[in-house]
Amino acid sequence: MGCQFYDTVEDVWVATERYTADGLFLLMPEQVHQCPQLEAALQRCLEQRLYCQDAEITLRLPVALLAQDAQFGTVGRMTHLTLHHTPRSLAILGEEPLIRRLQQNWLGELRHTSMGELLQRVLLSIIYSHERVARVLVERLQVLRMALKTAMGNTELRQIVALNRDLGELVIALRETGLILRNALRATPGESPVYPLLDAALREQRRIEDGVNLIHERYLAVTNAYNGIVQNNAHTVMKVMTVWLALLMMPIAFIMPWHMMTPLPLEHWHYLWFGLLAYVFGVTLLFARWARKHGFFSM
Amino acid sequence: MMRITRDSLLSGNANRRSWMALVNPSASELTQAAATLDIPESFLRKRLEGEASRPLIKQERLISLQFQVPMPKKGGTGQFMLVPLSLYFVPGYFVTLSEQEIPFLSQLIDPQKPRKRWELVLRIIAEVTRNYLPTARSVAREMAVVERDLRQAQRHDVVYRGLDINDRLLTLDLGLLQLEYVVSEIGHFLPAEDAVLAEIHEDTRIELSQVRDQVDSDQATINELLESYAYVVHNNVNHLFKFMAALIILATIPLFIPGAVAMNVPLGNFPHWHYGFTVVTGGLVLVEMLTAWVFYRKGWLRLD
Known part of the structure; x- marks a missing residue:
């Protein structure tokens, strides 16, 4: 998958060679060197996770994905999505599966959508990725819990421990997202059109963090009961x-x-x-x- | 099902608005409703499909709220389902969208006594909050049944029942968390000069906080107890081990007392002694009884 540009006239995604700093772009890390305008901002963002200059904002946020592990089955995996937003453009940089999912689920019906709204959609998709992964992990946890009924070895218990750890990682990643968004909000002038969008995203992040944290705490608290089941x-x-x-x-x-x-x-x-x-x-x-x-x- | 009741509530500037109730609407009803309300159909459909979205969205022509209403399941005490209820304010209409009929809505929305829109929303939320309370109580009451069964339990079924209660309380807690968020966000929309609305909002917030505290407390209790449940089950099984080990010891004694007289070596006059069997067996019974008495006194032969 190469660099993708959204053509608002034709309402389609088109492959493009380079980033032109106008419009919506989807890029993968290896394509960054083709975009000198982006490279410097992204380099700074890599170190600080947030870079703001004038009306430009660059954010590097953790995103949750599901992955298959040979030992532990379905597990959570963290990756990063970098967003470079200017009033006239939005460049989204991330791994191919992440970009593809974003394109399919969140970036449809874009003809009349402003860059600000697009930024908010992507921010919400990043925040909701943690909740979606948390739900899948909980479903898997419940399946493993039922498998414990007849288990006498440690296989299921070790998988449960790994899932609990993944849930903890989600909470940490959500907190990190909140921190970055809060700093971005502080660095954005109140009259900027991006300010209310970041504010709404931050409030949604808090809500999702509360929910995922609650799930993590409640499931972690009963882990000792699982030990009891295996011993029984x-x-x-x-x-x-x-x-x-x-x-x-x-x-x-x-x-x-x-x-x-x-x-x-x-x-x-x-x-x-x-x-x-x-x-x-x-x-x-x-x-x-x-x-x-x-x-x-x-x- | 789509139902429209005219002049059911009052807008911010005291104009009458109609109530559109959408209960498990078909695809054609959704299209018809979206056309009537002049909003994208996806707004309605996405809420029904349960896609992740903000519980409160405010746009130019639309305010949308969503929260979960606990509804008891038939035939099971403490069993419930959370039904997502979406509310929309669009010009001329107040819309309720859910997969199931929510019984108290028609009692709260009365065309004879139309309420102001935010008052109505707060009354609906207060009613939903009140629904959480008995649901949480009935779930928590199941703990008593589990504890009663613990006395005899040898298997982890009771622990699984405890885990199920824990899951249901967590579901309620997550529903309440969403409701708490909606109530907190609504605070920004209420007209500052309306003291009555501010009071209803505060009451609802406090009531919600109390219900959440109760669910949290019930859940914290069961979290702490689940480990103890597992230990009680262990202990029940360990009682059996103890009993059986005592029994095996008692069954081992005859191996060496009569065994001593069963050796293939010269035993003197013993093989010809007429009372040999009676004396040895009597001694055996005496040793067995003495050992059993000691075990019983120590509680090793008790099963309770």
Whole structure:
């Protein structure tokens, strides 16, 4: 995917060779060297995350994405989107999947949209990316939690720990976004048309941060209960194995007196062997029924 | 379903406005409503589809608010669903949009006694807040049922029920958080000179804050208790282990007492002694009873 320019006359995206500082542009990091106007601002922004000069604002904001990990399955991944906004242009710089998603979901019906409105749309898409990823992580967390019902190893627990950590990363990234937006708002004059847009974005960031933080805190607080569930699974298996051990011990214990080298009761009875077997297994069976009634065998 | 009730409320300059109620509207009803209201259809559709958006949007011709209304699910105590309710102010109309009929709306919007628009919004929010309270209480009450079952629980089902309660309280908390945000934002739109509206706004804010505090408190309690629930279940299982270990010890004693008289070595006169069996078995029973008594006194043979 090359540099993309939005043609407002034809209402289409067109591939372009260079950034002309007028209109809406989508770029990837490797294309920046083709845009000398942008390079200096982006270089400064890379260090400070925010660069303001006159009516130009350059922001480097964290964006949340979903990624597949061979060990942990679906996980959250952080990347950055850089926005360079002037009253007449907006350049959006980021990884290809991010740019593509932005183009598909957020940058449609643009013919009558001002650069300010576009900036707000992109800012909101960045803020909502954290909430969207948080929701997917929570769904995955709930699936893993159900898988814990029968788990005795650490696989699911380790995945849950990784998801909790990802949720924490989202909260941190949202806080970072808030900090950058607050600084951008301070650096923007109150009469600038961008000011109310940044203000609205900042308020929305606070709301989303509160929500994601709440989700993170609540799910983190119950992690110890998951440990309890896994331990309970192992205990249940041990419980059933122990009851079987007790059951095996019982016939041995009851038949032992008839091993003695002394005169035994009923030793001349022809059916003593059958009688003793019936006796020991009968007693064992009675115990097994009692144990079953009390849930000793329940898994 | 689309329903229009004429002259149902008053605008800021005391003009009468109609109420358009959109309940689970079909595609054609949405198109018709958007045309009547002269707003883009996507404004209505996106709210219905639950796309991420600001709960309060103010534009030149439109103010839009959205929050979640808790509605009880049939057949389950403490079970509920959050129904998104969107409100729109457009010239000439007040629009409510939801996937389900919200029963209290028709009681609050009365053409006989039309209210001012912000008063109506605040009354709706106050009613929604009041709906959160019993829902949160009924969810929290389930904790008592879980705790009752804990006494006998050997498996983690009770922990899962606790986790489910925790999830539902979190859903309520997130709904209340959104409502709190809307109420706080509405404060900027209220006419400064209207003391009655300011009072209703403050009351609603306080009521909302109280409900949130209660949900937070219930959730903090269950968060703390869930770990204890797991330990109680462990302890129940450990009681069984203890009981069974005691039983195995008792079952082991006959292995060495009669076993000592069962060895294939010269045993003197013992194999011919008439009372040998009775004496050894009697001794065995005595040792067993003594051991069992010690175990019982120590509580190792108790299951409760």
